[in-house]
Amino acid sequence: MIEISHLSKDYGGKAALSDVSFTVQPGQVTGFLGPNGAGKSTTMRILMGLETASSGTATIMGRPLAQHPAPLRTAGALLDARSLHPARKARTSLLALADSNGLPAQRVDEVLELTGLGAVADKRSGGFSLGMGQRLGIAAALLGDPQVLLFDEPVNGLDPEGVTWVRRLCRDLASQGRTVLISSHLMSEMAQTADRVVVIGRGRILADASLEEFTSRLGENHVLVGASDTTALGNALHAGGADVRRLDANRLDVRGFDAAHVGRVAFETQVMLSELTQVKTSLEDAYLRLTAAEVEYRSGVQTPQPQEVLR
Amino acid sequence: MSVQGAYTRDTVPENPSLAGARVTFWRVLRSEWRKLWSLRSATILLLSGAVVMVLFSAGVSFAIGSQAGEYEVKAPWFLVAQMGGLGLQIGALLVAANAVVQLAGEYTTHTAVSSYSAVPRRGLVYGAKVLLHAVLGFVFGTAMYALASLVSALAFNLTGMGAQSDGRMLNEALISGLYVMVIVCMALGLGALMRNTTGAVVTVAVFVYVISNVLVGLAFMGNKFVGWISNHLPTAAVDALRPSASLLSGATTEDIEAAGMTAVDRLATWDVWLMIGFWVIVPLVLGYVATVRRAVR
Numbered sequence A: 001m002i003e004i005s006h007l008s009k010d011y012g013g014k015a016a017l018s019d020v021s022f023t024v025q026p027g028q029v030t031g032f033l034g035p036n037g038a039g040k041s042t043t044m045r046i047l048m049g050l051e052t053a054s055s056g057t058a059t060i061m062g063r064p065l066a067q068h069p070a071p072l073r074t075a076g077a078l079l080d081a082r083s084l085h086p087a088r089k090a091r092t093s094l095l096a097l098a099d100s101n102g103l104p105a106q107r108v109d110e111v112l113e114l115t116g117l118g119a120v121a122d123k124r125s126g127g128f129s130l131g132m133g134q135r136l137g138i139a140a141a142l143l144g145d146p147q148v149l150l151f152d153e154p155v156n157g158l159d160p161e162g163v164t165w166v167r168r169l170c171r172d173l174a175s176q177g178r179t180v181l182i183s184s185h186l187m188s189e190m191a192q193t194a195d196r197v198v199v200i201g202r203g204r205i206l207a208d209a210s211l212e213e214f215t216s217r218l219g220e221n222h223v224l225v226g227a228s229d230t231t232a233l234g235n236a237l238h239a240g241g242a243d244v245r246r247l248d249a250n251r252l253d254v255r256g257f258d259a260a261h262v263g264r265v266a267f268e269t270q271v272m273l274s275e276l277t278q279v280k281t282s283l284e285d286a287y288l289r290l291t292a293a294e295v296e297y298r299s300g301v302q303t304p305q306p307q308e309v310l311r
Numbered sequence B: 001m002s003v004q005g006a007y008t009r010d011t012v013p014e015n016p017s018l019a020g021a022r023v024t025f026w027r028v029l030r031s032e033w034r035k036l037w038s039l040r041s042a043t044i045l046l047l048s049g050a051v052v053m054v055l056f057s058a059g060v061s062f063a064i065g066s067q068a069g070e071y072e073v074k075a076p077w078f079l080v081a082q083m084g085g086l087g088l089q090i091g092a093l094l095v096a097a098n099a100v101v102q103l104a105g106e107y108t109t110h111t112a113v114s115s116y117s118a119v120p121r122r123g124l125v126y127g128a129k130v131l132l133h134a135v136l137g138f139v140f141g142t143a144m145y146a147l148a149s150l151v152s153a154l155a156f157n158l159t160g161m162g163a164q165s166d167g168r169m170l171n172e173a174l175i176s177g178l179y180v181m182v183i184v185c186m187a188l189g190l191g192a193l194m195r196n197t198t199g200a201v202v203t204v205a206v207f208v209y210v211i212s213n214v215l216v217g218l219a220f221m222g223n224k225f226v227g228w229i230s231n232h233l234p235t236a237a238v239d240a241l242r243p244s245a246s247l248l249s250g251a252t253t254e255d256i257e258a259a260g261m262t263a264v265d266r267l268a269t270w271d272v273w274l275m276i277g278f279w280v281i282v283p284l285v286l287g288y289v290a291t292v293r294r295a296v297r
Helices: A040-047 A090-101 A105-114 A130-142 A160-175 A187-193 A211-218 A230-239 A259-269 A283-291 B025-037 B040-071 B077-084 B088-108 B111-118 B122-158 B168-194 B197-220 B224-231 B234-239 B243-250 B253-258 B269-293
Strands: A002-011 A014-024 A029-033 A055-060 A075-078 A148-152 A179-183 A196-201 A204-210 A222-227 A243-248 A251-255 A273-279 A308-310
Touching: A002 A040, A014 A040, A014 A055, A014 A196, A014 A204, A029 A040, A029 A160, A029 A187, A040 A055, A040 A075, A040 A148, A040 A179, A075 A130, A090 A105, A090 A130, A090 B025, A090 B111, A105 A130, A130 A148, A130 A160, A148 A160, A160 A179, A160 A187, A187 A283, A196 A211, A196 A283, A204 A211, A204 A283, A211 A283, A222 A230, A222 A259, A230 A243, A230 A251, A230 A259, A259 A273, B025 B040, B025 B088, B025 B122, B040 B077, B040 B088, B040 B122, B077 B122, B077 B168, B077 B243, B088 B111, B088 B122, B088 B168, B088 B197, B111 B122, B122 B168, B122 B269, B168 B197, B168 B234, B168 B243, B168 B269, B197 B224, B197 B234, B224 B234, B234 B269
Parallel strands: A029 A179, A029 A196, A075 A148, A148 A179
Antiparallel strands: A002 A014, A002 A055, A196 A204, A222 A251, A222 A273, A243 A251, A243 A308
């Protein structure tokens, strides 16, 4: 279990974290989401004792990590895929970590096999690809068979098979009763992996809810409709109170009505439908809606919007 | 609200093979020992230091012996002692560079993230590194000085000059080990402060080898204050402990000049140890504070 309580962190007058509080329960995968610079990595680093908080507490299993007799047995973290020496063999890097906590050497071989690195264990990690480096970092995190796992962008550089492997690993670890906290920008992957999401923006918690609750509360479900007479249908839907946007000559985007209601209006209006699709809000849409005002470093590229709004 | 103890190992499958896991200083030291010898740089730097010391000693001894051999004079023991220490400064710098690579190199390679995640009580890691490299420096300095002195004596013998032996050579060897240890400790403290391998090594090299020699030169021009400072720098402070130095300072001017050396003022013994303590403890304490208080990246 992870408990963050009124955590704040200032860097030279700039607040990276402001009174952040949330709890990560065991037995489920918690996604830690937020724009770049929101404070996700800072929070994880404070949990691992790599940074000192300005105020507040961050505990793992009830106390700071430094107070646990065997930190690797308590928490394993992938914070930086480069955190093992490139000139050292993979096995040696893990053996050195194992030595420090009194873990047996055989555990090193176990985690190397688990992460698919058994064949390259005696190669220097500087020659690893990005994906192999990520796997090695995950191996280090699993070394102590910890109760708590923190993964910061674990799927960076992984191929689709690797991404699937990480998802299954996280779900498997959570099903064993472990506490799993993952930060990622890959929303589609998080939607399949996380049970719960904590969203942070500009150092403040914006949401802390189950995935279902998060997408339904922030979502704006809509219906895609293909029709022979989009003007007549659009007018009828709009008259009923829906927000209707034309996607192209034969398709409409309807908000405010579900698919059944749209179908009924089409029947009453005697308009033939070629498409009727209920679109549920994705995690990405809900996240973007929530964090729209919290992005500190925004690109200049604007995403295209539906062209015409029927009023 | 903290719920310490509520989520115990009972909720997660037990792993009996890991039951004895615990961080202790000796385990961290063992980890550092493994890290040390896992990098090629350690072997290269230490071997280079050894080769430099032996070759310097052999080369200069051979040259002197070749010149003096015709006079049928045996090389006095303190000359052999001086020859054994000819490459000591370079050897010490190479050993110190190795120590800095092991410490500051963790920050430049981001290895510090995994090291301090595994052992969040950073003082243990820092202490283990200091102990390991200080002892390594002492052993290296002692052993390599002894080897270089032996090679020097052999070189003198080969040229026909011959060499005296003396039990005080053992003290010379141990003091050489102390010198290397002092330089290593200074470098480790600087390495922890700067978190930059090149910066720390260059700073030590400039301070110990450039600034020291400049100050010694200025001292011989008659500036007493500069002379006082130069006497209290690490090299001069440790050298004051050498039996060969005390012998030289007690010898007559003719004896000293016949040996081709210059008499120097000696520090009192308490002053020597105070300076050695200063040059070791101050950098290490500053390095410790930097290690435990600054963020790890």
